[in-house]
Amino acid sequence: MTVVRVDENPAPDGENSPLDDEYVSADDEHVDDEDKETDSIDDYENPSGTPQMKKGPWSPEEDKRLKDYVEVHGAGNWNKVQQNARLNRCGKSCRLRWTNHLRPDLKKEPFNAEEEEKIIKLHIRRGPKWSMMASYLPGRTDNEIKNFWNTRKRRKQRCGSPLYPEYMLSQLSVPLNMMPVLKLKLQTYVQVQMLFSTPANVIQLLVFLILGSRIHH
DNA sequence: AAGATATCCAACCGCCGTCGA
DNA sequence: ATCGACGGCGGTTGGATATCT
CATH class of the missing domain: 1.10.10.60 (Homeodomain-like)
Incomplete structure (x- = not known):
């Protein structure tokens, strides 16, 4: 299975995205969508003699092997990388390194x-x-x-400044039928957040909820 | 200048969903 | 229906670097 993240703005034409001020339905889950290494990357073993996956920072040599592998075979099948590219890294580690650092389209x-x-x-x-x-x-x-x-x-x-700028909260308009869902989500999140938050944040949340419900009356 | 403390971020971990056998 | 392999996700950690005293 190869799942490639779509990097273009994925909201299809005519559909709202969470960035639009006019929002969306409740079930719209959008996405399916210098080297300090001294030991060779080829002979990394644990004391029992069985090969062990290497951890920690990636060396330039490992990066090159991974890049070369992806250029030839494409992204995916990450557990094959360690055989085909002779990298003592688990598939997860390879995927993470590629998606977070080696992908050519990264800013x-x-x-x-x-x-x-x-x-x-x-x-x-x-x-x-x-x-x-x-x-x-x-x-x-x-x-x-x-x-x-x-x-x-x-x-x-x-x-001590609020997490969300006030102008952004007041810009938001949320359909009335979304409010319970949104409230529930926010409550869960905010319960944790507020332990360390400021009174200003609490007030902002209340303003947000009140304005949101009024807008759609 | 040196040690202490704070901050940042790359990488790991555990969990979960999906898929194929 | 079950199981194992794989990949994706969000939370967390720890080393490197920056800033402070």
Whole structure:
């Protein structure tokens, strides 16, 4: 089975995406959608003599082997990589390395304001669904977005500013029949968040819920 | 300058869903 | 229906680096 993440904005024509202000149905799950190594990568064994998968940072040589493998065989069948590319890495590790660092379409620059806004909007509406977010941000990975969000969250909490900008919350309009679902999702998420959150965040959430229900009356 | 502390992020882990035998 | 292999996902960890004292 080969599943390739679609990096183009995947919302089909005519369909709403979580980024649209006019939102969507409840069941719209979008996505199916310098080297410190001194030992050879070929002879990594545990004390019992059976081959052991290597862990830790990837060396340039390992990267090259993985890249070469994917160029020839394509992405997927990751457990075959260790045989065909002679890499002592488990399939998971190979997949992660490829998707997060070696894919040619990855953006290397920091997140820009537009991307940040997209992430916030998606987080408001869907919560921490990193891979779904990645499908809306070409060239970005779920891991990257997750790290970005966690860093941002800590920063906001440190300086006591709200997680979601007020203007973004007030821009949102949510169909009335979505409110219970949204409330439930938010409640679950916020219960945890609020342990460390600020009163400002609580107020914002209330404003958000009240405005959202009024808009669609 | 040096040690302590904070921050970032690459990589791992465990769980879950899907698929084919 | 069951089981194992595989891949995807979100949470967490720990080493490297930056900043502070």
